[in-house]
Amino acid sequence: xxxxxxxxxxxxxxxxxxxxxxxxxxxxxxxxxxxxxxxxxxxxxxxxxxxxxxxxxxxxxxxxxxxxxxxxxxxxxxxxxxxxxxxxxxxxxxxxxxxxxxxxxxxxxxxxxxxxxxxxxxxxxxxxxxxxxxxxxxxxxxxxxxxxxxxxxxxxxxxxxxxxxxxxxxxxxxxxxxxxxxxxxxxxxxxxxxxxxxxxxxxxxxxxxxxxxxxxxxxxxxxxxxxxxxxxxxxxxxxxxxxxxxxxxxxxxxxxxxxxxxxxxxxxxxxxxxxxxxxxxx
Numbered sequence: 001x002x003x004x005x006x007x008x009x010x011x012x013x014x015x016x017x018x019x020x021x022x023x024x025x026x027x028x029x030x031x032x033x034x035x036x037x038x039x040x041x042x043x044x045x046x047x048x049x050x051x052x053x054x055x056x057x058x059x060x061x062x063x064x065x066x067x068x069x070x071x072x073x074x075x076x077x078x079x080x081x082x083x084x085x086x087x088x089x090x091x092x093x094x095x096x097x098x099x100x101x102x103x104x105x106x107x108x109x110x111x112x113x114x115x116x117x118x119x120x121x122x123x124x125x126x127x128x129x130x131x132x133x134x135x136x137x138x139x140x141x142x143x144x145x146x147x148x149x150x151x152x153x154x155x156x157x158x159x160x161x162x163x164x165x166x167x168x169x170x171x172x173x174x175x176x177x178x179x180x181x182x183x184x185x186x187x188x189x190x191x192x193x194x195x196x197x198x199x200x201x202x203x204x205x206x207x208x209x210x211x212x213x214x215x216x217x218x219x220x221x222x223x224x225x226x227x228x229x230x231x232x233x234x235x236x237x238x239x240x241x242x243x244x245x246x247x248x249x250x251x252x253x254x255x256x257x258x259x260x261x262x263x264x265x266x267x268x269x270x271x272x273x274x275x276x277x278x279x280x281x282x
Contacts, residue, residue: 022210023182024189027166028139029210031066032233032265037282039275040067040141040268042239043084047270050111051091052082053122054133061138065272067169068134069141072127074151079103080127080158084145093119099148127155131162141169141191141268156184169211175203182208191235197223204232211235211266224263235266243270251278 032038044056045063052070060068071084076099088094088101094109103126110119127142134140144152159168165187172178175192182190186208193213194200197220203212204227211233218224218234228234238246238257245253251274258264269275 023186023208024210025166025187028169028189029231031139032211035066036265037279038066038266039064039272039279040069040235040266041065041272042069042237042268042270044068044070045272050113050120050122051115052084052125053111053120054125054129055122057130057133057138060272061134063272064276065138067139067141067266067268069143069268070127070130071143071145072155073098073146074148074154075103075106076100077102078151078154080146080151080155081106081124082127082130083124084143086145086147090115092124099146128158128162131159131164131168135162135164135167139167139169140164141171143171152181153184156181156188159188160185171213175199175206178203178206178208194218214264216261218261221263228263228265233265234261234263235268236261236264237268238275239268239270246271246274246278250274251281254278 041060041063043051044053045059046056049055049059057068057070070082072080073083074080083098085091087097088106088109091112092109093112094106098106106124109124111122111124112118113120131140142155144155159165165185169189169191170181172181172190172192175194178190178192189211190209191211191213192203192209194203195215200212210231213235224234238254242254242257254275267275
């Protein structure tokens with residue numbers, strides 16, 4: 001009993017320490033602390049359902065993923081929707097730029113089952129609809145693709161309105177935007193990308209988040225493991241080569257990824273179900 005109490009106290013101290021150092025959602029960090037490795041479903045469960053659709057989010061939840069990644073853009077009349085591409089061509093029955101179409105116009109379109117494939121019965125969802133489906137079930141990583149930066153504030157307002165401040169990661173391609181966006185709402189967890197150790201050090205020095213996206217160029221294992229032990233969460237992708245191998249040969253293909261990148265805590269993948277099966281063998 002004393003040992004259980006000690007480890008519980010240690011976990012609480014670690015979470016409190018991270019929260020005091022980094023401005024972010026403590027509830028989100030508590031959720032991440034429940035597992036040593038988390039899976040993020042890229043564009044939802046998009047191999048089984050239309051990408052960035054409500055069924056794709058539901059598929060991500062069903063697969064056991066901890067996080068669902070979705071892409072955000074805005075219509076001509078300012079409605080925030082899920083859409084990866086600048087144009088409607090690849091994933092819907094429509095054409096042209098989504099920023100040049102009103103919400104009413106895009107509601108007449110249907111998402112395609114696969115890229116450039118046949119139409120499904122699903123329409124483009126709003127971000128509000130997506131957040132409501134995910135609430136209390138899965139963390140949402142928002143990949144903000146919209147080029148009109150004034151919609152960042154509108155996205156933050158919507159996250160607050162839907163009561164999702166504790167359940168959202170807001171991805172940043174340029175970590176230098178962190179300070180400006182952080183001021184909009186420190187409760188929402190920023191999730192920047194680092195392209196070098198210099199970038200990573202700059203991000204951590206800002207003390208605004210403990211969750212950072214790395215790419216395959218990061219190989220300073222000893223230093224990154226040290227940071228992991230201090231409560232830093234490193235996100236990496238297996239999109240491409242590793243996912244291709246797993247799709248062809250099964251879950252064991254992911255073993256070499258973890259051997260090469262032992263510091264990773266969050267993995268984004270097109271195969272959340274296969275990853276979850278692999279985790280069970282660890």
